[in-house]
Amino acid sequence: MNSIFKTYHIVYSFSYSLDDKLFFIYSNLLENIINYGTSKMSKEEFNMKQLSLYSTNIVLTKGRIGNLLFYKFILNIIDPKIVGDESLFLDSINLFNDFIFNRDNLTSEVFENVKNNYINIIKTNMYDTSSLVRYEQTYNLWKDTYPILLIEDEIERIKNITKEDIINYYKFIMSSYTKTLEYDGAFTTKEKHILVKRFKEYEYTSLYPYLKPNFKNFKEIVTSNDTSQTFIFLSYYIDTSKEYIQDLALSVASIILGGNFSSILIQTIREKYNLAYSISSNYDKYSGILSIRAGVDNSRDGFAYEKIKEIVSLFVKEGTSNKSLIHHAFRDILDSYDNLDDQQYKITSNLYNKKYLLDRKNKKEILEYKKIIDNDFIKKTLSNITPVLFMISKGTKNE
Secondary structure (H helix, E strand, C coil), X not given: CCCCCCEEEEEEEEEEECCCCCHHHHHHHHHHHHCCCCCXXXXXXXXXXXXXXXXXXXXXXXXXXXXXEEEEEEEEEECHHHHCCCCXXXXXXXXXXXXXXXXXXXXXXXXXXXXXXXXXXXXXXXXCHHHHHHHHHHHHHHCCCCCCCCHHHHHHHHHCCCHHHHHHHHHHHHHHCEEEEEEEXXXXXXXXXXXXXXXXXXXCCCCCCCCCCCCCCCEEEEEEECCCEEEEEEEEECCCCCCHHHHHHHHHHHHXXXXXXXXXXXXXXXXXXXXXXXXXXXXXXXXXXXXXEEEEEHHHHHHHHHHHHHHHHHHHHHCCCCHHHHHXXXXXXXXXXXXXXXXXXXHHHHHHHHHHCCCCCCHXXXXXXXXXXXXXXXXXXXXXXXXXXXXXXXXXXXX
């Protein structure tokens, strides 16, 4: 284990596939309930207990990557050897254990408080135009693949969730999700033994990260918002059941399009035509989605929309004759691997990724593929790209 840090970083991960449809119904509320405290302690008591343990920090996060759903229980404590407190490790581990497993007595009062607070958070987010438009785009892109709801429908669904629903779903996670332990720090042999024994790993189900989306037809959607900014989203699908070199080529293509300041979209749409406040591209290999996002002045949004589509279409057909763009894209990818061990959360995330995300990238491998991935290879890889959703939310307010 790494000994350069003065803290212990422990992650107990619960993972499952997209088959858990209840994740999309209960996960947001469950995350808030668990972070509220434990059956033994209120939120205030739990926070005070963490402070008394040299500001130990315990939290639950959740997420989805492609076909993979996960909950991550995270513990950060100072290295007990630094403060000379032999009881710190075991006291923190016991608190962490309670945080994860001690959920036998969820009171109706806590449940209703958390539920009402979460509903209020959603209502507040509805006044954030940018977030609301992004959520609407996500809904339209994925509604035929998994059970996502519009925000107003999400509120009604949460209102109907009962305490028993949450308790039963929590029990399902504990009994059916695959459990893995990732940790980093200068642990003693005894501490590692306690940790591994207390938080055991179980593989209940095989996990495969690549998502198979259900895109029925191409959709072009025009909506409106009450600002002076128009939001543009272009989403393209590329089958993710491919070789690693193709994934890498698509990442390179995305950076060339809109991943750094020298990229085609930024230099053309923002710098040359002065059309965009912001514009970027991103490729997600686990869902196969290449996405373009832009925020433009609504007085020229029609021209911007058509020009962005034209540039992407031309790039898919011809790629780029500028070899320096390919070089800079590889440089950005390689640079991202220089700091994978500079923070502990990156180290434990990398351990998790190697287990389940089939993340085989390393610098040596990338440098070998760099010799192969040229403009012709990028064009060939992009040849089966399919547009699945174009959405424009037109700003209606004049500045």
